[in-house]
Amino acid sequence: MGEEEIPARTAMRIVHDELLMDGTPALNLASFVTTYMEEEAEKLMMENLNKNFIDLEEYPACGEIETRCVNMIARLLNAPLDKPDSEAVGVSTIGSSEAIILSVLAAKRRWQDARKAAGKPWDKPNIVMNSAVQVCWEKAARYLEVEERYWYCSVDKYTIDPQEAVELCDENTILVCAILGSTYTGEYEDVKTLNDLLLKKNEAEGLNIHIHVDAASGGFVAPFVKPDLVWDFRLPLVCGINVSGHKYGLAYAGVGWALWRSKEYLPESILFTINYLGSPQVSFTLNFSKSAVQVIGQYYQLLRLGKAGYHAIMKNLTTTADFLAESILAIGNGEKFVLMSKTGGDGLPLVAWRLKNEEKYDEFAIARRLRTRGWIVPAYTMAPKASEIKLLRVVVREDFSRHRCETFIRDLREAVTRLDETPQEVIDHAKKVHDDDRMREVTRKMKHFHQEKHSLQGKHGKTHGVC
Numbered sequence: 001m002g003e004e005e006i007p008a009r010t011a012m013r014i015v016h017d018e019l020l021m022d023g024t025p026a027l028n029l030a031s032f033v034t035t036y037m038e039e040e041a042e043k044l045m046m047e048n049l050n051k052n053f054i055d056l057e058e059y060p061a062c063g064e065i066e067t068r069c070v071n072m073i074a075r076l077l078n079a080p081l082d083k084p085d086s087e088a089v090g091v092s093t094i095g096s097s098e099a100i101i102l103s104v105l106a107a108k109r110r111w112q113d114a115r116k117a118a119g120k121p122w123d124k125p126n127i128v129m130n131s132a133v134q135v136c137w138e139k140a141a142r143y144l145e146v147e148e149r150y151w152y153c154s155v156d157k158y159t160i161d162p163q164e165a166v167e168l169c170d171e172n173t174i175l176v177c178a179i180l181g182s183t184y185t186g187e188y189e190d191v192k193t194l195n196d197l198l199l200k201k202n203e204a205e206g207l208n209i210h211i212h213v214d215a216a217s218g219g220f221v222a223p224f225v226k227p228d229l230v231w232d233f234r235l236p237l238v239c240g241i242n243v244s245g246h247k248y249g250l251a252y253a254g255v256g257w258a259l260w261r262s263k264e265y266l267p268e269s270i271l272f273t274i275n276y277l278g279s280p281q282v283s284f285t286l287n288f289s290k291s292a293v294q295v296i297g298q299y300y301q302l303l304r305l306g307k308a309g310y311h312a313i314m315k316n317l318t319t320t321a322d323f324l325a326e327s328i329l330a331i332g333n334g335e336k337f338v339l340m341s342k343t344g345g346d347g348l349p350l351v352a353w354r355l356k357n358e359e360k361y362d363e364f365a366i367a368r369r370l371r372t373r374g375w376i377v378p379a380y381t382m383a384p385k386a387s388e389i390k391l392l393r394v395v396v397r398e399d400f401s402r403h404r405c406e407t408f409i410r411d412l413r414e415a416v417t418r419l420d421e422t423p424q425e426v427i428d429h430a431k432k433v434h435d436d437d438r439m440r441e442v443t444r445k446m447k448h449f450h451q452e453k454h455s456l457q458g459k460h461g462k463t464h465g466v467c
């Protein structure tokens, strides 16, 4: 920190110029997180930047807005709210990660309470999940000391096998996680079959295992694109769902939602009634203070778009993703690439693909080549036990228009042609230079830890690169 003040204009200029080194959010095809909102939404957010969401006594309208959002989203996900005065059970969070940690905590406590009441051991809880879960599930399990019990992907199947998942469950299982929209391929897991098989097992063995659906991305897509797909609270064993408001909820980064089927799934013992400036408030969050603007941005979108607006946008994204998939497959007379994601709305509006044949370059080289045109496209390896598979992925967001999509296809075609023409030694050299640069960067940033395995890598070496 400098000893003296500097003028506001100078400070602004310095920060502004430093931030020019960042990539352009609209060209970041790696992320699910919203990069475009209307001016009116941005204006509302600016107007409310100085509000702390937790001060509900002073900002009661913010609290009311959160409750309305929870009720709208719970109804969208078919929560059983049939009585006129039924109130949905849910909270706003910073994102799906906080929602998932809270949901695992609630499930663990509920399981422990039941085990204690029955006089049974309650020290070995486990969660059954796909090894392709987002890294926050590993985080939740480890922070909360719950055994991670994995169903492993294979080279040709990336969505959990319901039968095998149910076989992994026992009396110590606090939840089964189902993913509605995998971060790897965008595929939806078969929650309905999982529900039906688990119902049978619960009945046969006197168990009471429930399902939590990680609908971080799919929660705002499937209800509009595939309304007949039954994956949500319509299934009796689905006790909780998380969605990221800042993904297909179309709000800027910093908002997610955790929802529960009913109060019964949220044990009293983890709710805090705080006496804030004279009035009691029930709180279930990991942190105290946070900005109010993300919830306000979410409310704006729900109000502004309505079901018809979300439907139109999600349909449009699906059409763009299908067009992109078809165009990628057409490169090299259909001999270059294989599609790894679904089309026609059977998965998220994203395209994941890989090289069909052994080439002198790999998916990472294509990603580097696209980077020179400004596109940020992640290349990554599949989940554990299928990690020899490499993929490229483009997430279709609202600001990825048909026109931008066509420009991208042109650049991808060009990148592939260039790589085909480039001699092997040149490609190998470029890779080496890139790897050396990355290593140098890592060493510089993490001098103290650089020989260690970083804890945030997760057990399976997952990073936040795929988010």
Ligand SMILES: *Cc1c(COP(=O)(O)O)cnc(C)c1O
Residues within 6 Å of the ligand: 032, 094, 095, 096, 097, 098, 134, 136, 179, 181, 182, 183, 214, 215, 216, 217, 244, 256, 467
């Ligand atoms: C993005 C994502 C998460 C994490 O959500 P955040 O909102 O980024 O915290 C969890 N699960 C899945 C399936 C995701 O796609």
